[in-house]
């Protein structure tokens with residue numbers, strides 16, 4: 001039945017949809033469900049003591065400023081801290097290259113507002129981060145998908161995509177959400193060169209870069225782009241907009257992230273943010289700065305890596321033991337997710353319904369595919385559940401898969 005509201009919504013809302021993941025997260029809240037669905041950090045790693053101390057310091061030493069409206073760009077000492085870290089490990093930047101946002105999700109939305117006209121094409125990996133598609137669908141984006149293998153996006157197909165004149169390329173180079181795959185150094189260089197050749201900017205989304213459990217760190221796209229341009233100033237002015245977040249290093253409830261971009265892009269993003277929410281929470285920025293300023297984050301990240309590495313290993317071992325041989329999966333070197341690929345005739349959305357009866361959840365892979373496909377894939381999160389819970393959950397999922405494959409065989413015989 002039509003309500004009086006229905007014809008009042010703006011045209012751009014037609015492409016809007018609710019995130020399957022956020023819907024599924026409701027299940028994660030039910031205590032008897034083992035959920036590998038959400039992209040949640042382990043609550044055990046949240047530094048509660050450090051947050052408590054930082055809140056006290058902020059309130060006693062900077063209370064009025066921390067509770068006041070703040071600059072749209074973000075709290076300057078926090079931007080300076082991020083600029084120092086970025087200049088040391090990635091690319092020379094100043095605080096003018098940095099905007100603090102309410103999560104990277106907000107930055108993705110702003111990028112959509114700033115760059116995407118209805119009908120514009122965006123190049124995305126297939127699969128890609130569902131939240132980016134959700135953000136850009138609202139602006140009428142269309143997608144050109146580039147398939148991936150174990151070394152990330154397939155560059156030959158990227159060149160084909162770039163000939164169609166897209167607005168930008170969206171890349172998740174480290175331990176990609178959802179697949180867990182990492183873009184190789186060689187391919188990163190090729191991506192930078194191709195983007196330059198076709199004059200197409202890159203959006204590098206990197207929430208997980210520091211969560212590496214094995215192997216060597218690979219230079220970020222923004223770093224390689226700066227080298228490619230032979231840039232020697234202290235202010236980045238290249239072809240990449242880089243996003244990262246405190247969600248996976250400190251706590252997602254902070255809603256605190258940052259954008260690194262050429263200053264002219266930052267100025268436009270600042271105007272966008274002024275209209276959206278004036279600025280990111282002052283109090284949260286003060287607290288994050290207080291927690292991070294003495295080098296605590298370096299130690300804390302080491303601790304998180306230990307916890308997640310064990311969980312990843314347990315999940316992989318259990319999958320080896322419990323999953324039927326027809327199912328394949330990625331072996332991520334970091335991050336929070338791995339990716340299961342089942343035989344073509346199995347539909348993971350159907351499988352989820354059966355899995356939920358066994359009280360275990362995952363995200364069906366189809367929703368990470370911008371232009372359809374991937375119905376036989378699934379995303380599993382390994383950061384949230386304890387090793388024992390992972391053992392039990394993968395056992396349940398293995399049984400569900402074996403049963404589904406067996407039924408498929410029977411259906412084939414009939």
Ligand SMILES: Cc1ncc(COP(=O)(O)O)c(C=O)c1O
Pocket residue numbers: 039102103104105106129131172177205206207244245246247252256257
């Ligand atoms: C690839 C990617 N980008 C962006 C986000 C959003 O992060 P934030 O919590 O900073 O909004 C996530 C969160 O899971 C993500 O995986």
